[in-house]
Every structure is written in C-alpha cells, then in structure tokens.
Amino acid sequence: MQHDLSRFTYGAYQSLLRQLQQRDYVFVDFPAAPRMLQDGARFVLMRHDIDMDLAKARRMAEIEAENHVVATYFFLVRSDHYNVFSEEGTGEVRRILNLGHRLALHFDCAAYPEASISELADACRVECEMLERWFGQSVDIVSYHRPSPLVLTGDARLSHPRPHSYLPLFTKDMHYCSDSRGMWRYGDPLRQAAFRENRPMHLLTHPIWWNDQPVDPRACLDQFLARRALALQTSLAKNCVVYENPNVMQKSA
Ligand SMILES: [Zn+2]
Numbered sequence: 001m002q003h004d005l006s007r008f009t010y011g012a013y014q015s016l017l018r019q020l021q022q023r024d025y026v027f028v029d030f031p032a033a034p035r036m037l038q039d040g041a042r043f044v045l046m047r048h049d050i051d052m053d054l055a056k057a058r059r060m061a062e063i064e065a066e067n068h069v070v071a072t073y074f075f076l077v078r079s080d081h082y083n084v085f086s087e088e089g090t091g092e093v094r095r096i097l098n099l100g101h102r103l104a105l106h107f108d109c110a111a112y113p114e115a116s117i118s119e120l121a122d123a124c125r126v127e128c129e130m131l132e133r134w135f136g137q138s139v140d141i142v143s144y145h146r147p148s149p150l151v152l153t154g155d156a157r158l159s160h161p162r163p164h165s166y167l168p169l170f171t172k173d174m175h176y177c178s179d180s181r182g183m184w185r186y187g188d189p190l191r192q193a194a195f196r197e198n199r200p201m202h203l204l205t206h207p208i209w210w211n212d213q214p215v216d217p218r219a220c221l222d223q224f225l226a227r228r229a230l231a232l233q234t235s236l237a238k239n240c241v242v243y244e245n246p247n248v249m250q251k252s253a
Helices: 010-022 030-038 054-066 087-098 117-135 217-239 246-252
Strands: 026-028 043-050 072-076 102-108 142-145 175-180 201-205
Touching: 010 054, 026 030, 030 043, 043 054, 043 102, 043 142, 054 087, 072 087, 072 142, 087 102, 087 117, 102 117
Parallel strands: 026 043, 043 072, 043 201, 072 102, 102 142, 175 201
Antiparallel strands: none
16 A cells, blocks of 8 residues: 555644644543543544654654644653663653653563563553653553554553553544554544544554655664664763774774
C-alpha cells in the first residue's frame, strides 16, 4: 500500500489539531475519560508512545502547546534507544511536562520474559514510581509497547493498580486510531465516522514518523540513528581522552 506521507508532517499535525478544535473537541487526560464518557462529552485523548526519539516527542509537545492542546506522553524506562534519566533525556522530558503535558509509562513486557500477569503488574508499578519520583508528577496510566496477545486481551490486572490503554474503556468505548510506520492504520482520523458523528476519540501517534517534510519511514530511522551516533560520539569525547584525540591512542600503542 502506498504511504500517504503528506499526513505525517508537523503542518499536517497542526491541521489535525485545529480541525478537531473547530469541531469543539476538547483534549483531556486519561483520568478524565470515564467522567467525560458518562457525560456524553466530545473529547480527544491525545496519546504519544515514545519508542525512540525524545527530541521529536518534544517537538510534538511544542506544536500542541502553541495550539492549547494537552497530550499524554508515554515513556519507556528500560529502552536502549533513549534514557529519561540522563541529563539530555531528563531535559527533554521536563520541557514536555513544563508545556503542560501529562507523564505516563510506556511499558515493554519483552524486558520481562516469562513474567506472569502479577509480575508484570509489579514491574509496571516499580517503573511508574521511578518516573513519579524523578519527575515529580503522578503517573496515572500505562501503555504497553508492542503488546503481546496477552496484553491485547485488555486484562485490567496487567497494570494494576493503574489502568492501561488497552482496557475496553479506551479501545471500545471510544474510537481508537493509531499511526503505524508512517501511516494511519485505519485511515485518516478525520475521515472516519467517529469524527463525523462527534464521538470521543483516542488518537495514538509515534513521534518518530513525523517530520517537517514528508520522510520515508526507513529514512526516519536512519536519521534517528545518525543523531544518536553523533550524541554518543560527543559523550565519548567528553568522557574519554583517547576518543577525543585519536593520536593519543596511536602514541600509546
Ligand atoms: Zn511502543
């Protein structure tokens, strides 16, 4: 299938936000959803699962703040792609939170092979508490990274005592729409019946796929890798004189 890359630019994202606002949708956080549903309100849960790139997450956060939109950012704690506890990572997450957005946990169950449901819930709790302690904001919701068939059952015990984003409340009681590798998995959210009928929507994006100009998904990953390599080189040079000056290595060899 041909990717419609024009939809994955920051300009397109801003346009999506504005069209939702023009239709009088309000942007709320996850704890507000049950009450909003009960009241029959017209609302959006704007969710971002941060799999790779904190800088791109912060860029989305800035666009939202400029448009008076509140979103929820789900961060991994045990990823090889970024570190929310590093100086650089903490700075990016704090910038996102200072713009008024909400902190949440993106949980990778693959980091806990063979874990039972209660062991996964225990691990979720520990990771949530790490984020809460470090950033000083409560974590009220969890999303699972690359959900297994077990997670997709929506079992509430998986993240007990906090709710998770695969609960029927968030996937069945409202319209759920996700981007995936550079395309909206079920089509453009604004062309769907839920939008035409003003029904509540749960929109998930992965900021890695979004750019100033249309970029092929593979190129998005290559660009990310180049940025990370440069950051790692800078860090190595700061921490290791041998790396800073290759001649030192030759002389001592
Ligand atoms: Zn993920």
